[in-house]
Amino acid sequence: MIRIGNFFFRYRNYLFIFLYLALFIPSPPIFSEHTFGPKYYLYPLIIGLCITFAGQLIRGATISLAYIVRGGKDKKVYAEQLVTHGIFAHCRNPLYVGNILML
Template sequence: MLSQALVRQGEFLFRWRGYLPLMLAPLVIYGLKDFQYYRDSHLYDILLEVACFAVAFTGLTIRFLVMGYAPAGTMGRNPEQARVLKTEGMYSLCRNPLYLGNFFIGLGVFLFLESALISLVYVLSFWLYYERIILGEETFLLRKFGEEYARWAERTPLIIPRLSDWQRPEEPFSWKRAVRREYRRFFAIIALMTLFEIGGDFVVTGELEFDGMWRVIFGFGLAAYLAVRFLKHHTTLLHVDR
């Protein structure tokens, strides 16, 4: 049956979901090859870059909130690791807030290439990729949690949040857990956009430049990444129960 085939595809894609950015690498190369400033204006280019940061960090904020409100026993790289069904906090707004966050992060990064075609290809690729992953996850969670999951899924949107459904979690927000889980993604956004900025300017001007503003942005991101990594691995300041 088609549904069973989609579930199997979803289970396979879930195991390899971290490689989606690599699959889209040719798209990035194509976009940089034909890069042009929006409306041939460096000012418009800067304004668009600000908008791209806003979109990407909207996604990061969503993920940050998910991680910070996630109680112990609910987070893991595989659905099988979940011991408790998450239905409060961000999971009261939609069933897949992490993937919603991923979507906005990726959209912000690909919009940076200033190509409507590339952004459209990203959106379609994301949907085809994650709809199968979601179907596989939901099939597993329905088997594991049964009627509890079915009732929650019936009243909770798939991925577009319904803000009026917000249910405050019983546990307080954990900045430590959120920072531990998202600091690498924070730096990845900055690093990718810095790379695209340098590559785009090179295509337009023919010169390899690293202007002052981007040096500050990249330097801040790198310093934050290294500081959090040190605190995570060499101190107990960011220790949390899993």
């Protein structure tokens, strides 16, 4: 488990690129004019903006509630101490959660 965690930490910047590219994989339409009416295109837009805003709020709360000295050094896991207060008391890495929601 530690080896897997070290792998993801080392290549974390590249993993978000692949997650972002996966968003462009075609999928069947969920929202249609038949189901949601003539302004059906507004529903995914509003939902997407709300989820993106929630991700930004999580990132802002994380940064404002807990000061983080650094997350890594020379592509290795490094921290002076384990942060366990603020939003980190509920989620191990809320910055990544916010990033994924903003995708």
